[in-house]
Amino acid sequence: MTGPLKHPINITGTGIVAPIGDNASACFHSLVHGRTGIGRIMHLDTVHREIFPVGEVKHSNASLLSMAGLDERPGKFYTRATLMSVIAIREAIAEAGLTEDELRDCALVSATSVGGMDKTEHCYRNPEYTSLDYVYTHPCGDTADSICDLLGIQGYRTTLSTACSSGANALMHAALLIRNGIADRVIAGGVDPLCLFTLNGFNSLMILDKEHCRPFDSSRNGLNLGEGAGFLVLESDRSVKSRGAKVHCRLTGFSNTNDAFHQTASSPNGEGAYLAMTQALESAGLEPGQIGYINVHGTGTQNNDLSEGIAIRRVFGEKVPPFSSTKSLTGHALGAAAALEAVFSVLALTNDTLLPQIGFNAPVEETGLIPVTRATKAELSHVLSNSFGFGGNNSTLIFSKQDGTLL
Numbered sequence: 001m002t003g004p005l006k007h008p009i010n011i012t013g014t015g016i017v018a019p020i021g022d023n024a025s026a027c028f029h030s031l032v033h034g035r036t037g038i039g040r041i042m043h044l045d046t047v048h049r050e051i052f053p054v055g056e057v058k059h060s061n062a063s064l065l066s067m068a069g070l071d072e073r074p075g076k077f078y079t080r081a082t083l084m085s086v087i088a089i090r091e092a093i094a095e096a097g098l099t100e101d102e103l104r105d106c107a108l109v110s111a112t113s114v115g116g117m118d119k120t121e122h123c124y125r126n127p128e129y130t131s132l133d134y135v136y137t138h139p140c141g142d143t144a145d146s147i148c149d150l151l152g153i154q155g156y157r158t159t160l161s162t163a164c165s166s167g168a169n170a171l172m173h174a175a176l177l178i179r180n181g182i183a184d185r186v187i188a189g190g191v192d193p194l195c196l197f198t199l200n201g202f203n204s205l206m207i208l209d210k211e212h213c214r215p216f217d218s219s220r221n222g223l224n225l226g227e228g229a230g231f232l233v234l235e236s237d238r239s240v241k242s243r244g245a246k247v248h249c250r251l252t253g254f255s256n257t258n259d260a261f262h263q264t265a266s267s268p269n270g271e272g273a274y275l276a277m278t279q280a281l282e283s284a285g286l287e288p289g290q291i292g293y294i295n296v297h298g299t300g301t302q303n304n305d306l307s308e309g310i311a312i313r314r315v316f317g318e319k320v321p322p323f324s325s326t327k328s329l330t331g332h333a334l335g336a337a338a339a340l341e342a343v344f345s346v347l348a349l350t351n352d353t354l355l356p357q358i359g360f361n362a363p364v365e366e367t368g369l370i371p372v373t374r375a376t377k378a379e380l381s382h383v384l385s386n387s388f389g390f391g392g393n394n395s396t397l398i399f400s401k402q403d404g405t406l407l
Contacts, residue, residue, distance in 0.1 A: 009175045009251040010240050011399070013096030013233035015088040015189075016343045019055035019226055019330050022067070023091050028347045032375035034358050036329045038212055038224050044194050052208050054194060055226030055331025057084065070150070079116035079137050080193035082146040084229035089147060089187055096233040097245060098185070100152065106233075107156040107183040108144055109174045111166035111190035113335035115140035115159075118195040143191060156183060163389030164297070164332070165256070166190050167230065167339030168397050172254045174234045184239040189231030190339035198334060199225060213300035213332075214359040215325035216309065216371050223299040226331025230339035232346070249349050252382070253284025253398035261392050266304055270311025272394035273297075273386065277315045280384065280396035291321045291398070292380040293354050295345045296371075297388045298325025299332055308386065309367035321384075324372040328357040338387035338395065345385040345399050354378050 019037025020030035064083035116137030167190030174188035209222035259272030
């Protein structure tokens, strides 16, 4: 997935539901003030409630149902993933100014790791969940189907699942649909709810921190899980001109690589991350020195932060741009993480603001990299966002300010 984009990919709308806010404006306010959404588990029914802090969206499913303007009725069930997605997408389409007719013709590319598993995992031991209606929500694609049914989207739809790079790959897929003339408008992003499967699974890997995560810190000891939904509206120049739409920025570069090093660990020399960043820069026609801010993957695990730091040093040398891990505020939302951070990257770019992270005290000895710890105004032209998944699936996105020209 490299090479110069044949057609500019315009970003005209963003929407988000995250542990730090119910919309983009609220999230940006939390980001610049360093207000974390990580804390004690409130809604997930787990024996680990007192052990592992998480980035939980601050609403029950009943509250999300109301926020989405829906009613659960006999024979119709909405998963947490669907509810968060609908809320985020409605914000994105409102910001983009899409009419019902324009929305109907949109394509949808959704990404997730667990889909509706927050409902179906209870089928094993709770008679309330024995109805087949819940079982039907289990496939990852059910979320995208439900979104389309609820919002009246009739165009191309698909679901991607590539672990923690899923949301970034959804945006790349959307860009390719536009670049190749398959779609003029695409809603793309990702969603993942917290569930027992992921909490217990990451606990078995022994990479959950029992305290607040500390990305890129020498004392880092693991990640905090999170949840949320983030979606963006991507449009071709033709669509933007025909609608008279406002363009916030552009997706100018991207790359997806796989170093095939290990099922869960990043390579020691950061090869996959290095290739993703260098190829994304090449596809955008940019030099490393033109990047003004990096939203790093930054999980807080020993392996990831060292590997990513080495890769960043390989790409940028001694002139590493300002960077931070917003996962220190949201936790790691897995299949939704890259989509949430794509929205954050757009917010950083359009507001000319370096986003801070919290919990940092001392740099990793091997790299000496020091993240942004206080929100800082800066003139930004290009922002790079990293997202790396299990199996060595590495993705990098580059967002750039519009140059004022439409082809």
